Amino acid sequence: MSDLSRNKKPPAADDAISAICGAITSYTRFLICGHIRPDGDCLGSQLGMYHVLKTLGKEVHLYNAGPVMEHYQFLPGIEYIHPTLDPNYRPEVSMFVDCGAVNRVADDFQPQGFLINIDHHYSNLRFGDINYIDETSAAVGEQVFYVVKRLGMEITPEIATCLYLSIIADTGSFRYPNTSDSTFTVAAELVRSGAAPHLIAREYYETRKPESVRLASRVMANFHFAYNGQLVWSEITQQMYESAGGEDNEPESLVSELRGIKGVEVAILFHELAEGGLRAGLRSKGGVDVSRVAKEFGGGGHPNASGAYVRGDYETLKKQILAAMAADFAAK
Ligand SMILES: [Mn+2]
Known part of the structure; x- marks a missing residue:
């Protein structure tokens, strides 16, 4: 084994990795949870871990409240992800991946057993x-x-495919500021272990439904600038869903594409909810920490990629979020 497993990890992470390996070895019944409206990192991590535990002969249930979008259906093991929990299953260990808080799994989620x-x-x-x-x-x-x-396990092609998808999903295929030399080192080992970059990219990027592309074209055609063009925002309203015929989940990369406009620092995509209120996806090029405003509205995330889910009047909330961004641009 190379020393890659200890590469650049802070000491606390190193201890946590050892403790996780100890728990994996000691216990038998596992539950692996991911967050609602899963992205590629969440599903890839859930499934990568699933294959690891199954290889070790463990009993594993996979839970994700969903929805799981069409372009993830190629992931090996995706059919084992369930949107409901078996009430009779008593996991000894519940493992959470890509979840900043327990309620990211589901509003009233009750964790069971030893928590990783x-x-x-x-x-x-x-x-x-x-x-x-x-x-x-x-x-x-x-x-x-x-x-x-x-x-000390061999990385099978199944594990490699799931983990490689995780990485391309969260780095925008190695384009975002979180991409480092070690990201490429890990990706290279995954490719050596059987992940096929072109096949994974084809499934992930090139299997969109016509409705999704139609909806995307409307979002991209109707953007608005604020703060002298430093902020761009667009929206998906319920009416747009109805006329485009898309599923109730926007094509994920849209807000990142809006950020691609020259001179823009922050992009926001508002998503009107049928139940009243909105989801907002916020993306920054790096000069503004968008998690600040996301947190102010009950959400969170990374400095460059955050989100919030807020109930209330759609138009009012939209204005409030845009107004809350003023502090970031006034300060610059
Ligand atoms: Mn992630």
Whole structure:
């Protein structure tokens, strides 16, 4: 084994990795949870860990409240992810991936057993019995990789495919500021272990539904500037869903594409909720910490990528969030 498993990890992370390996070895019945409206990092980490535990002969249930979008259906093991919990299953260990807090799994989620918390959000509430929190990790998939290495296991093509997807999802295919030399080192080992970059990219980027592309075109055509063009925002209203015929989940990368406009520092995509209120996706090029405003509205995330879910009047909330951004631009 190379010394990659100890590469750049802070000492606390190193201890957490050892403790996780100890728990994996000692226990038999596991539950792996991810956050609601899962992204590629969440699903890739859940499934990567699933294959690890199954290889070790463990009993594993996978829980995600969903919805799981179409372009993740290629992931090996995706059929084992369930949107409901088996009430008769009593896990000895509940493992959380990519979840800053327990209620990211579901509003009233009741954790059971010994809790392992693996995450890279610096705002993580450290709710686990073991907390492996490393905000220098580009993706939780990278953290799962270090656990697998420490276990001394061979990385199968299934594990490699899931973890590679995690990494490309959270780095925008190695474009975002979280991409480091170690991200490439991990990715290279995953490719050597059987992850096929072109096939994974084809499934992830090139299997969109026509409705999603139609909806995306409307979002991209109707953007608005604020703060002298430093902020761009757009929206998906319920009416747009109805006319485009898309599923109730926007194409994920849209807000990042809006950020691509020259001169823009921050992009926000508002998503009107059928139940009243909105979800806001916030992305920054690095000069503004968008998690500040996300937190003010009950959400959170990373400095460059955050989100919030707020109930109330859609138009009022939209104005409030845009107004709350004033502090970031006035300060500059
Ligand atoms: Mn993530």
